[in-house]
Amino acid sequence: MFEHIRAQLGQQLAQAQAAAQAAAAALQQAQVAQAQAAMAVSAAQAGLQAAQNNAAAAQASVNAAQADVTAGQNDLARAEQAVSDWEDKEPPEEINGRPNPAHGTWLAHLVRLQDAAAAAQRALTTAQGTLAAAQAALATANAPVAAAQQQLTAAQAGLAAAQAQTAQAQAALTAAQQQVADLQNEPATLDAEQARITAEPLNRPDLQQAADAQTAAALAARQDRHDRRGHRAAVSADRTATLAAQDTAVDALAGLPAEIRALTLFSHYPGLGAVAAGLDAIVAASAAQRAKPPGQRTDDVTGTAASLQTMLTQLQTALTAATGDLATAQANLTQAITDVANAKKAWL
Secondary structure (H helix, E strand, O other), X not given: OOHHHHHHHHXXXXXXXXXXXXXXXXXXXXXXXXXXXXXXXXXXXXXXXXXXXXXXXXXXXXXXXXXXXXXXHHHHHHHHHHHHHHHOOOOOOEEOOEEOHHHHHHHHHHHHHHHHHHHHHHHHXXXXXXXXXXXXXXXXXXXXXXXXXXXXXHHHHHHHHXXXXXXXXXXXXXXXXXXXXXXXXXXXXXXXXXXXXXXXXXXXXXXXXXXXXXXXXXXXXXXXXXXXXXXXXXXXXXXXXXXXXXXXXXXXXXXHHHHHHOOOOHHHOHHHHHHHHHHHHHHHHHHHHHXXXXXXXXXXXXHHHHHHHHHXXXXXXXXXXXXXXXXXXXXXXXXXXXXXXXXXXXXX
């Protein structure tokens, strides 16, 4: 009795065991990916700490250079004030038509004061140059901090995704193992049901209850199949909507590679080339998939999202580098202005 059901159970058990093995392998892969993601986070944290240490050292150099500039400005102000005060004390060059010895002494001291003021000016110019160099070094050191922070953020997002994948794989394995256990228990249930039906003497009320239970089980199975068909239809509709939304997003990106390549400093930042090439690949892949019916499309929606996140990080890195280069250029121009201004004073 129930031979056809037992045969079906045997097939279902074999399929469930295979599914459990596949789920175990998927869990192992997810755990490996999570471990790798955790290592990436640790590496990104170390990189950020190193970048922050370099930036802190550069900031300390700026602070020291600024203090030297302030001290140099004070020294120059005192030296120039000393010259001005001494000039106010100039004695007459002659007394009664004869050279005044006091004037020669005054003049010699004035020369010494003027030399001291010139030395203070040179020291200030040197300090200002050191400050400009320190500020440029700080701008250069700050750029890797922002890039390292972005890398850490991306690594942490990757770890969170890997952890979620591991949790899903663990849940899938638990469900698969439970299904195997349930199917392994089914033969005993059938044996008990068979013994109940074939018991002597025949118990008609009990037999009627068994028949009613079988009918209810058949109706429940039919309803379950109906619900599964509806679920598959809903999933198909959701995927169609997801693909349509992705197609719209890709259409909005279609012109971006050309715009990136047209940037004046495109060749100066290699990451921009990688972004443009990546966008071209996404647009091309989307165009190839659109020729297929929605049910036959194999768009890698998750992979595309991850690629776009990588490209976003590359664009942010390029922006940070460009900002650092601009700060360096501004510092160099500021120093050039200072040098020209100081040189001009020599001609006044």
